[in-house]
Amino acid sequence: MSLLNRKSLALLVAAGLVAVTPLALNAAQPPANAPAAETAAPAEAPAADATAIELDPLLAGADVNRGVVVYGSRGGNCVSCHGWDGNGLGKNPRSEGAAALLRDSGLDAQGFIEIISCGIPGTPMPYHDAQAYKDDRCYGMTKADFEEGQMPHKGKSLKSEDILSLVAYIQTHIQGKPKATYEDCAFYFGASAEKACAFLKK
Numbered sequence: 001m002s003l004l005n006r007k008s009l010a011l012l013v014a015a016g017l018v019a020v021t022p023l024a025l026n027a028a029q030p031p032a033n034a035p036a037a038e039t040a041a042p043a044e045a046p047a048a049d050a051t052a053i054e055l056d057p058l059l060a061g062a063d064v065n066r067g068v069v070v071y072g073s074r075g076g077n078c079v080s081c082h083g084w085d086g087n088g089l090g091k092n093p094r095s096e097g098a099a100a101l102l103r104d105s106g107l108d109a110q111g112f113i114e115i116i117s118c119g120i121p122g123t124p125m126p127y128h129d130a131q132a133y134k135d136d137r138c139y140g141m142t143k144a145d146f147e148e149g150q151m152p153h154k155g156k157s158l159k160s161e162d163i164l165s166l167v168a169y170i171q172t173h174i175q176g177k178p179k180a181t182y183e184d185c186a187f188y189f190g191a192s193a194e195k196a197c198a199f200l201k202k
């Protein structure tokens with residue numbers, strides 16, 4: 001996804017010209033199995049095959065064990081809206097049961113980084129880069145560019161390394177998987193897995 005497309009989408013959203021639905025956003029993104037044609041140089045193209053998880057070089061140094069913590073309630077609290085398994089059914093009243101199904105996301109690493117950092121204008125998806133909209137790092141926009149109620153809410157502030165780790169976690173344990181496995185559940189719940197994940201044991 002090019003920055004430009006995002007930016008123009010964000011501007012349209014801000015102007016109240018388009019209603020952002022998950023569908024509209026997905027339509028603007030390449031599907032998970034499409035070659036990352038226009039955006040990435042060949043050397044950066046992520047593995048297209050969801051079964052062979054190869055992390056984007058953008059995520060060099062990311063730590064999946066840190067990422068799972070950032071996803072949870074002691075970190076960025078993605079879980080409150082997206083659910084531990086990324087099914088979008090979290091109980092957060094700001095988007096109860098209506099957050100994106102991260103398992104089905106067609107975003108590449110760059111797209112995840114951007115959305116997590118900047119949020120999605122006009123939706124409950126918050127931003128997590130503390131500097132977002134103070135300068136124009138997000139979609140080329142600042143606070144002043146938004147109509148009332150269109151600027152994303154501020155989520156928990158996350159350091160950029162933590163965002164990379166979070167994306168690595170989502171791409172290895174959530175994205176592209178039709179259903180959470182016992183192993184995914186155990187990885188998320190750690191010490192309490194035996195109880196929390198019992199329902200996934202055959």
Ligand code: HEC
Nearest residue numbers: 021022076077078081094095098099100105106123124125
């Ligand atoms: C207050 C609820 C809320 C929180 C907290 C939240 N999200 Fe979201 N998120 C949403 C909603 C709602 C959408 C769908 C927005 C839309 O397109 O209508 C979304 C969309 C997304 C998308 C876009 C998916 C796609 O394929 O288009 C990503 C990625 C995402 N969230 C990741 C995260 C991560 C990672 C965190 C934690 C750092 C997080 N979200 C925290 C509510 C939330």
